[in-house]
Amino acid sequence: MSIELREVTHIYSQGSAFERKALDHVNLKIEDGEFIALCGHTGCGKSTLVQHLNGLLQPTEGQVLINGEDINGENVNRKKLRQSVGLVFQYPEYQLFEETVAKDIAFGPKNMGLSEKEIDLRVRRAMDHVHLDYAKYAESSPFDLSGGQMRRVAIAGVLAMEPSVLVLDEPTAGLDPRGRDRILGIVSDLHKEGATIVMVSHSMDDVASLATRMVVMMNGTIAKTGTCREVFRDRQLMDEAGLGIPSAARLCQQLRSRGIDLPDDLYTQDELHEHLIRLWKEAKGC
């Protein structure tokens, strides 16, 4: 399943004194199986873009196409579309409302009109994906759980709709290192199982380890898109966009400026480790 944004422009409060152009002729194609990291400073349009992917927002100009079909067109079943693109907002645990974890996760499938049996199956599968023990937690109140657990329940609630594309807005926001690792592990597993992922993130280190492609936004437009390797090389752009680069990439650049012979596009700790050990052994050998 592919999603395409074609010349998408979005203007909030058009015609009023508070008119604001959040997206300006954005073109983006998301292919099946990709893991896209969407990055940019606060206010660059990331949240607006992401809400176009499942039809929550409609473009002022331009089109949003899923598998070639305009989702805001005449005879489109918008509800069905929202099922195929799942959207997890920031701090999703703030949206839990049901009496039990199982019921909350079942909310999405229920709205899809599925049978009781299918709903139950999906709830179990979703809880499994987020590593929440069904037997232990299904009948608990979501409000009795820890923050990290509540977040996983919320994510399960979206997973239960079994979307082809999963969009996550800063899924690790506010979590401690353990919570962060858990969530990223879940997302990574989903990707490995074939899901297409779009993840909005501020952490370049997270992005470096997971994304197949990076999209950098700035002031409502896409400033650059490419593999992590390509994007992190462009330090100037990253600075302008208000983003950093992974510490490994920064180290690489600083060492190169001091004359150490390293390729100019290293960005993970492992790569750097390899090269530095190699250089050390060579230096010892001399």
Next chain:
Amino acid sequence: MLNNITLGQYYPVDSVIHRLDPRMKICLTVLMIVCVFISQNLVGFLLILLFVIGASHLSKVPFRVMMKGLKPLRFILILTFLLNLFFTQGTELFHVWFISVSREGLRQSIHYSLRLIFLVISTSLMTLTTSPIALSDGLEMLLSPLKIFHFPAHELAMMMSIALRFIPTLLEETDKIMKAQKARGADFESGNLLARAKAMIPLLVPLFVSAFRRAGDLAMAMESRCYHGGENRTRLRVLRITRQDLVALAAMCGLFALILIANVFVPKGLIL
């Protein structure tokens, strides 16, 4: 999205009326309401009209903004007018089919309608020219003598100001929650009344939970900053009665006196 201007009815512009002490404005509004009710003839209403025109001109609030307050009232106004017109007994003026219109009916319908209109306009004038926080301050100070009877004036004012502070925040949160539930297939628009009420649960429960959590956090933060109730607190926002306030009071008292005079000296039945 939300902006600084449109919270409640307050229309922020700098004018003589805006700068009046809120306590004075509250008292003046009460006096105006009294004037509206005790006036018994069209002369009195004319005086009130002139006063209101003068005040709204001084307030620099645009005419159409002021009239917006009357819009929701149009049905009640028409109803009041017609009911009083057709169902008041008295000397008949004319009749249409079997419905008779009496002179008293005409008089009453005009008077009651005018009273309603002036009531709404004068309270609108107050809320348009006084920020919610200033109103809360004014109310707190006016009600504080009641503390002797254990009336929680300070607590009420604090509650109101915290509520005002959190309205935009809670509205933003409502928007977020709605979007998140919509993304899970929730439908807030279609269905009958019952269906739509049920659909509100995924919206209201998280909102309430969140509001309670905020309250707990806020209480802790307030205590950390030494909040311990209303005793021995000083204030940053100081209210002062100025010469303009006294002039406004004098004008209102003048209006009151003139209405009383009109009531006594204008013969009843003249100009209805």
Next chain:
Amino acid sequence: MKSMTNETCIQVEQVEYSYEESSDKVLKGVSLDVRKGEFIAILGHNGSGKSTLAKLLNALYVPTSGKVVVCGMNTSEDDLTWTIRQKAGMIFQNPDNQIVATVVREDVAFGLENMGVPHDEMVRRIDDALAAVHMTERADSAPHMLSGGQKQRVAIAGVLAMEPEIIIADESTAMLDPNGRREVLDVMHRLNREKNITVVWITHYMEEAATADRIIVINNGDIAMNGTPQDVFSHVSEMHQMHLDVPPMASLANDLRNDGMPLSSGILTVDDMTEEVCRLLCPSN
């Protein structure tokens, strides 16, 4: 250069804490000292007890056993509570849920109004506090128009106006974006340097903890480590066992050392690492 005396302003002695009578102990006998002018970081995973410890420092909680003495005052004594809270101010995690007033300036005034500070003095202190956090131009804004980092700075101003000796920041950057986190941390360091305010910085971000004078690691209600950042972060495997991270450079240095590269210990930042690697690999030094 910072001036740091040997005077202790916070003493925590064998403190235990449980939320209710029979429930588990959140803190199991914690002891620590904080010297005046120090910038200490308290690190720990969620549920380790670090936030509970924070709230024991300004008498929001009182220990079930042991004692906490702040600026010479015992937090268990009720009539000292308000003085303790004036001397030890606190900012919280959720930027929104600590702002009380509809306008920035008035929120900064809140603490002063509670303390009964006279009007003219109040105005002076508010102006100074807003200037110290660089929020003077937004003094008349409504809170919902501010970014997370700006809201936290307003919260800091609100505490600063009360003229505290200690500021406790309870995970105050957890809900901010990287820019906001940097803003707030910078302000706190500046206040620490320029006004000699003792800072207790509770966090789970390693890069932030790495900027402190001293790090205290809490794990399951006990103090697991207490030392300089260089010291604490050199114990990479212990930190991982406690579900904490170390700064990326510390982790890389550790791996390289394990593979035979004799990097010195105490590497925390990219700059540290650059210097060390060059020392080893640039023969022309």
